[in-house]
Amino acid sequence: MPTDSYTNYPEIRWTVRAQAPEAVEQSTGFNSSFALSASQIEAANLSSESANRINTVINFDRSQLANGGPAEDSFYELPQLSDTTSLLQPGTLLKVQDVTNTTSFVIPPNTALSRILYTTTDFNGTVIPASAFILWPFSPKTFKQGPTVSGCNKNSTAKALAVLWTHGTSGFFASHAPSTHRALWYADAAPFTLALAGYAVVGPDYAGLGISKSWDGTEIPHQYLLSSTSAHDALYAMQASLAAFPDHLDKHFVTMGHSQGGGVAWGVAEVLTAKGDDEFKALAEGYLGAIAGSPTTSVFSGTPGFILPWVGMMLHSIFPDFELSQWLTPLGIARTQLLKEIEGSIGVGTQLYLTGEQIYREDYNKTWYADAYGRLANAGRKTFRGPLLVVQGTQDVYVPYEVTSATVQDTCAAIPGSDLEYLVVNGTGHVPTLDATRPIWLKWIEDRFEGRALEKSGCVRTDLTSFLSLDRYQSVGNSFPQFAGLAEFSYEVPLGL
Structure with missing residues (x-):
C-alpha cells in the first residue's frame, strides 16, 4: 500500500469525563415499577436525582423486553444433556424455535423470526450454551450468477442467502x-434493512447475553470486546x-457488524x-x-470511565488474579456492584459512571492487565480472509x-496485498454512519453474492x-421502535394497521 494513502494518525486515549444526560420519564404504556432501594442508593453514593434517573432508565429498558426477557421466556431454558459426547x-444445535411468536416484537411486516440455542466456547475453550435469532425475508433475494462455479440461489427462492450480523454493545x-x-x-440500522433486502439475518447474541448460566449453574460472563471470542460465537x-434450517438457509454468507460487532466481524x-x-472448513x-462498521480495534481508546467497569467485571474469567481495585476507585467498585445487582444496561452505566466523579484509577493503563487484554481483544493488525470493507465516520x-x-x-502495512477498502464518511457519527452508507454496503453485499470482482482491490481508501x-x-436518530402490538396501542402505528 502506498505510504501516502493514509495520514498517520496516532492512537488516542480519551480522558475527558463526559456528563450523564438527563433521563426524564415518558409515558410508554408499560407497567414496570422498578425503584432502587434506600440501601442500594446509599451503597453506591447516589444523589436522589441520579437514583431517579436510573429508575427511569430501567423501567424503559424493561418495556423493551419481548415476553419479559430471558428470566420469563421459556425459550432460554436449557434442554437437558442427553448425549454429552455430541452436545x-x-x-x-441445542434448541430450535422455528416460529417465534412476534406479538411482542416490533419487527417489520412480512418478516418472520426464529430463534435457536447452540453451543460455543469462551476464551478458555470451555463449551457453553448461547442464543441467536434468524430474521427471515418475505422473498429471498435472487441472483443471475452465483458466488462460486457451482452457484447458489440462481433465480431460485429455495434457500435464502445469509448475512451473519454481529451487533454492537447491547449490554453485559x-x-x-x-x-x-x-x-x-439495531432495528432499521441493519437487521431490518437486510431482511427487507431479501437476506436471512443470522444474529448471535454473544455468550453471556440471553443465556447467563451453563448446565451446572456456572455463570457465563460476557467477555466484552474480546473480538476473536465473539467471532467464534458468530x-x-x-x-x-x-x-437448524438446511432447507431454508444457503451456506453462502457475508458477515456484517458495527461497533463492538464491527470488531467481531473483523x-x-x-x-x-x-x-x-x-x-x-465448511x-x-x-x-x-x-x-x-465503526469497529472496535483498540479496547481502551474510548472513555475509560465507561469501558473499564464493563471489561473489569469479567476480566477475572481470563486473568483469575485480576481484581477491580486495580482499575477502579472504591466508588467505581461500589457502582459496579450495583450495576451487577440490578443488571443495568448501557443507559444505566451512563448514569452511574459518566457523572464527573472519579470512578477509575488514573494509573489503570500502567497495569499489566490493560496491555495484555488489549493485545488479546483487539481486531486488526493480523492476517484476515478478505475482502474486508471497513466503514468509519469522522465524527464518531x-x-x-x-x-x-x-x-x-x-x-x-503488515499484510501487503490484502483486499481491504477503508470507507471514510465525512461528518457522520457512530450509528448514523450506517445510515449514510446504506446504499454502499447493500451494493457491496450484493456484489459478493453475485460473484462480481471487487471494484477496488488491494488496500485502498474511499x-x-x-x-x-x-x-x-439530521445528525442522530431521535426515535426508537415502541411496542404497539395490542389493539389499544394501534393509534401508535400508521393507519392503525
Whole structure:
C-alpha cells in the first residue's frame, strides 16, 4: 500500500469525563415499577436525582423486553444433556424455535423470526450454551450468477442467502440479548434493512447475553470486546443455523457488524484465516467477505470511565488474579456492584459512571492487565480472509476515526496485498454512519453474492462526503421502535394497521 494513502494518525486515549444526560420519564404504556432501594442508593453514593434517573432508565429498558426477557421466556431454558459426547462440541444445535411468536416484537411486516440455542466456547475453550435469532425475508433475494462455479440461489427462492450480523454493545447481562429485544436491538440500522433486502439475518447474541448460566449453574460472563471470542460465537451460530434450517438457509454468507460487532466481524475474517482449514472448513467454503462498521480495534481508546467497569467485571474469567481495585476507585467498585445487582444496561452505566466523579484509577493503563487484554481483544493488525470493507465516520465519539485509521494503516502495512477498502464518511457519527452508507454496503453485499470482482482491490481508501452541507442533515436518530402490538396501542402505528 502506498505510504501516502493514509495520514498517520496516532492512537488516542480519551480522558475527558463526559456528563450523564438527563433521563426524564415518558409515558410508554408499560407497567414496570422498578425503584432502587434506600440501601442500594446509599451503597453506591447516589444523589436522589441520579437514583431517579436510573429508575427511569430501567423501567424503559424493561418495556423493551419481548415476553419479559430471558428470566420469563421459556425459550432460554436449557434442554437437558442427553448425549454429552455430541452436545458438548461447539457449534451443536441445542434448541430450535422455528416460529417465534412476534406479538411482542416490533419487527417489520412480512418478516418472520426464529430463534435457536447452540453451543460455543469462551476464551478458555470451555463449551457453553448461547442464543441467536434468524430474521427471515418475505422473498429471498435472487441472483443471475452465483458466488462460486457451482452457484447458489440462481433465480431460485429455495434457500435464502445469509448475512451473519454481529451487533454492537447491547449490554453485559442476560436481558441485554438482541434476541429478546423488541427491535432486535439495531432495528432499521441493519437487521431490518437486510431482511427487507431479501437476506436471512443470522444474529448471535454473544455468550453471556440471553443465556447467563451453563448446565451446572456456572455463570457465563460476557467477555466484552474480546473480538476473536465473539467471532467464534458468530461462526458457531452460523453453523448451528445451517443445521437448524438446511432447507431454508444457503451456506453462502457475508458477515456484517458495527461497533463492538464491527470488531467481531473483523475477527471473523481473522478466525477464518487461522482456523478456516480446520475447525471452520465448511463455513469457510461459504464465506464471501466482511463489513466492519465503526469497529472496535483498540479496547481502551474510548472513555475509560465507561469501558473499564464493563471489561473489569469479567476480566477475572481470563486473568483469575485480576481484581477491580486495580482499575477502579472504591466508588467505581461500589457502582459496579450495583450495576451487577440490578443488571443495568448501557443507559444505566451512563448514569452511574459518566457523572464527573472519579470512578477509575488514573494509573489503570500502567497495569499489566490493560496491555495484555488489549493485545488479546483487539481486531486488526493480523492476517484476515478478505475482502474486508471497513466503514468509519469522522465524527464518531465512541470509536475515534484516528484510531480506526491507524489500525487500517498498520494492517495494510503488515499484510501487503490484502483486499481491504477503508470507507471514510465525512461528518457522520457512530450509528448514523450506517445510515449514510446504506446504499454502499447493500451494493457491496450484493456484489459478493453475485460473484462480481471487487471494484477496488488491494488496500485502498474511499472518501464519502455529503450531497448537501452537513448542517442541513439530521445528525442522530431521535426515535426508537415502541411496542404497539395490542389493539389499544394501534393509534401508535400508521393507519392503525
